[in-house]
Amino acid sequence: xxxxxxxxxxxxxxxxxxxxxxxxxxxxxxxxxxxxxxxxxxxxxxxxxxxxxxxxxxxxxxxxxxxxxxxxxxxxxxxxxxxxxxxxxxxxxxxxxxxxxxxxxxxxxxxxxxxxxxxxxxxxxxxxxxxxxxxxxxxxxxxxxxxxxxxxxxxxxxxxxxxxxxxxxxxxxxxxxxxxxxxxxxxxxxxxxxxxxxxxxxxxxxxxxxxxxxxxxxxxxxxxxxxxxxxxxxxxxxxxxxxxxxxxxxxxxxxxxxxxxxxxxxxxx
Ligand SMILES: [Zn+2]
Numbered sequence: 001x002x003x004x005x006x007x008x009x010x011x012x013x014x015x016x017x018x019x020x021x022x023x024x025x026x027x028x029x030x031x032x033x034x035x036x037x038x039x040x041x042x043x044x045x046x047x048x049x050x051x052x053x054x055x056x057x058x059x060x061x062x063x064x065x066x067x068x069x070x071x072x073x074x075x076x077x078x079x080x081x082x083x084x085x086x087x088x089x090x091x092x093x094x095x096x097x098x099x100x101x102x103x104x105x106x107x108x109x110x111x112x113x114x115x116x117x118x119x120x121x122x123x124x125x126x127x128x129x130x131x132x133x134x135x136x137x138x139x140x141x142x143x144x145x146x147x148x149x150x151x152x153x154x155x156x157x158x159x160x161x162x163x164x165x166x167x168x169x170x171x172x173x174x175x176x177x178x179x180x181x182x183x184x185x186x187x188x189x190x191x192x193x194x195x196x197x198x199x200x201x202x203x204x205x206x207x208x209x210x211x212x213x214x215x216x217x218x219x220x221x222x223x224x225x226x227x228x229x230x231x232x233x234x235x236x237x238x239x240x241x242x243x244x245x246x247x248x249x250x251x252x253x254x255x256x257x258x259x260x261x262x263x264x265x266x267x268x269x
Contacts, residue, residue, distance in 0.1 A: 053160075246268065
């Protein structure tokens with residue numbers, strides 16, 4: 001961590017150029033190692049290379065059973081390695097992300113929201129000069145940057161998904177895969193997509209658990225427990241339209257029907 005402070009510094013400064021206060025969208029200024037909002041005076045420290053803009057309050061790094069968020073991610077990764085089915089899904093997701101990025105011109109900056117240890121770091125770094133790994137948990141973001149192939153071009157940000165600290169249209173594109181169904185309320189889930197489309201000037205790759213997908217409908221009919229974090233395709237389309245974005249591509253992991261639907265939303269100039 002101490003070997004290249006200058007490189008990390010310069011990446012944080014590049015990131016800070018496009019950041020605004022998540023609470024009031026005011027301009028930020030450096031006060032030593034902290035970003036301070038000029039209008040509302042809120043302060044956002046930089047700790048171990050991560051700009052901290054999430055309200056840490058309730059669940060800073062710990063799950064209910066005391067396992068840290070990072071430990072949970074690592075455990076899930078190990079489980080994925082042991083389960084062929086999940087490995088196939090992850091590989092398919094990597095394809096979806098890579099294909100979507102290949103359709104786009106090289107970007108100045110890309111945002112990976114819900115980066116979960118840098119799952120898509122490799123194709124995203126190849127497609128952009130600056131990759132912003134973002135998650136609400138700082139330790140997860142730190143882990144992603146440590147694993148990046150070129151950390152000098154990766155910036156680390158802890159922020160709330162429904163309150164993105166960027167100016168309008170300030171990044172070229174955003175990838176937000178397998179995050180929205182974990183956001184508890186309908187309004188926060190929709191707010192997250194609104195925010196992604198507000199800050200991205202060209203495209204958003206977004207995945208959501210489709211309310212009327214076959215697996216979700218089938219579980220509902222059989223009165224089986226269901227993750228309630230679903231969205232309807234029409235709602236996703238409407239949110240896109242509100243930002244001048246259209247869905248140019250849609251697919252699922254399995255052609256036989258899966259919960260997660262992946263859409264590429266492009267803003268037309
Ligand atoms: Zn502010």
